[in-house]
Amino acid sequence: MAAVATAGGTGAVALIRLSGPEAAEIVARACDCRADWTDRRAVLRTVRDEGGAVIDQVLVTLFFAPRSYTGDTVAEIATHGGRLVTRKVLARLLECGARSAKPGEFTERAFLNGKLDLTQAEAVMDLISAQSDLALRAAHEQLEGRIGEKTEKLRQELIDTVANLEAWIDFPEEDIDPETGEALRRRISAVRAEMGSLLSTADQGRILREGLRTVICGRPNAGKSSLMNQLLGSERAIVSGTEGTTRDTIEEMLVIAGVPLRMVDTAGLREAGDEIEEEGIRRTIKEAERADLLIVVVDATLPAAGAMPARLPEVARRIVVQNKCDLGEHPDWAAMDGVRVSCLDGSGLEELRGKIRDLADLGEADWGEHSVAINARHRDRLMRADEALQRADASLAANAEPEITALDLREAMDYLGEIAGRIDTEEILGSIFSRFCIGK
Structure with missing residues (x-):
């Protein structure tokens, strides 16, 4: 080839x-x-x-x-x-x-010949598409086999547990001392705790690979497009004093303080004047509902009641940006928490960038021991393995037949094995390598 x-x-x-x-x-x-x-x-x-x-x-x-x-x-x-x-x-x-x-065939051959496990093969694509230092670091760690090592260690724990349990089932006359139900449950609990630690990195992994979906919204003329242009460092969005200029969403990728952002500028939220503007507002609400981070831009020269947009969904990560602070601030905003900026002279933007990084939870101090972050496929397999272990734990608690427990433990082992490709299917391989570029 x-x-x-x-x-x-x-x-x-x-x-x-x-x-x-x-x-x-x-x-x-x-x-x-x-x-x-x-x-x-x-x-x-x-x-x-x-x-x-x-x-x-x-x-x-x-x-x-x-x-x-x-x-x-x-x-x-x-x-x-x-x-x-x-x-x-x-x-x-x-x-x-x-x-x-074919796309990804060189890396697929490396996997099939045992040069890489499946998590390392996926890391090759992560390395190519990395858009920030943290994403690059996570890809390098995964390329070194960290996720594969962690999941294989968990699978070996389950293999040892199943071997002991099945030996007792198959050879009861051999006086093999099976672990008591409580001891088995403790081992299962320990494996589930390690899996939970990996699952906790799923959101970080998605942000590193796809970017923190950041939606800028607010009332017309609050300065949404001006803020996006300031953050991008270019005139990407049209800025005008005419209300309703932005009628559709505008999306751009950028990196702020090491955090990749998928920035979305939206139409102003108000009572629509026509059908086209109503569609733009509908799209704004839809984008806000999907946001990882919502940046609400308000005109700080106006009273709070008239400046804050209505119909906004609840989003865990949210920043209120009080724009036009260079023109003076209305007293309503004095006691309100927010980031004060001026899109005209750029003041306050560094504070806003720091706030975005803090809310993204991707700083070096927050990264902790997780130098790798799982992707959506890893998350799916880990969750399925966890469900199987929950069933095994429940059967032990109910003193069910040990064969039932062994079946659930084996199912969890198989799901863990699929992560690194110890147990693979054509469907998994086809899905992974189809996303690669030709020549890699």
């Missing part, structure tokens, strides 16, 4: 990756040379078309199996950058016997 491993466009160098048992021979045919490669040594070669015409001079490096990323023999071909030359070199490799790689 072969694919261009670098992003499209013009550059000094592009990289084409080839993996498989015939990789060395295919590159030799494309370069019209002998396949006497030295492992991990870059050599200058010329790729030629079928008629012998030069396509490009390239650097070829061979990584022989099993000491390669995929575990198969891998050839990395550094060509001159540019769409045409890389396309022609790749086409020549395909003519010489290679086939086009």
Whole structure:
């Protein structure tokens, strides 16, 4: 399998990756040379078309199996950058016997050959898409196998428990001393506590990977679009003194104090003047209901009763931003908690950025021992495993048949095994690797 491993466009160098048992021979045919490669040594070669015409001079490096990323023999071909030359070199490799790689196929081969577990394979994509230092750190920790190690340790705990329980079930005459019900329940409780610790990182993991969904809302002309532009550092949203200028949601990604934000600017909340504005307001309410963080922008020069928008949903993370503080503040706001800013001169924005970081709960001090954060797939498997352990615990408490307890424990083991790919299915693999880019 072969694919261009670098992003499209013009550059000094592009990289084409080839993996498989015939990789060395295919590159030799494309370069019209002998396949006497030295492992991990870059050599200058010329790729030629079928008629012998030069396509490009390239650097070829061979990584022989099993000491390669995929575990198969891998050839990395550094060509001159540019769409045409890389396309022609790749086409020549395909003519010489290679086939086009599917998205994520190189990493999938690494997993199937035991080079990576499934959590490490997922970390490769997290590393590529990381948008903040914390996201990068979490991806590196996961790439080192931290989540796989934790879940495998829990699975081994359950394996030992099931082995002891089933030995007693199968060989009652052998005088095997089974753990008492209370001792088994203590072991199950300890495993569930560790799983709960991992599950507590799910929200952090989602924020690191997708961004904290931050919705800016408020009444018309409060300064919502101006605040978004100030935070972005560019004129992304249209700013106008005319009420109702913003009629649809505007979404942008940015990083504030190390926290990735998916920032959404919305239409002003008021009684709609027409059908289009009513639709914009409906979308604002919908976005606010989905928000991780709600930033309510108010005009601090107006009385609180007239400045605060109605119809806002309850959101756990919420900041009231009192804008236009440079123009003077109405007495109503003196005793009210909020962040005072001026979108005209930028005052108060640093305080707002700090408040956002604090509410995101992703600071170094809050990260604690969790240098990794689980994703949605890990969360689903952990929750299913926890449900199975709850049933096992209940059957022990009720003095049910030990076979029932053993079945529930085995089900929990299987779910834990799926996290790192100890127990895998085609459906899981297809879902994970379909999200990768071609060439990785």
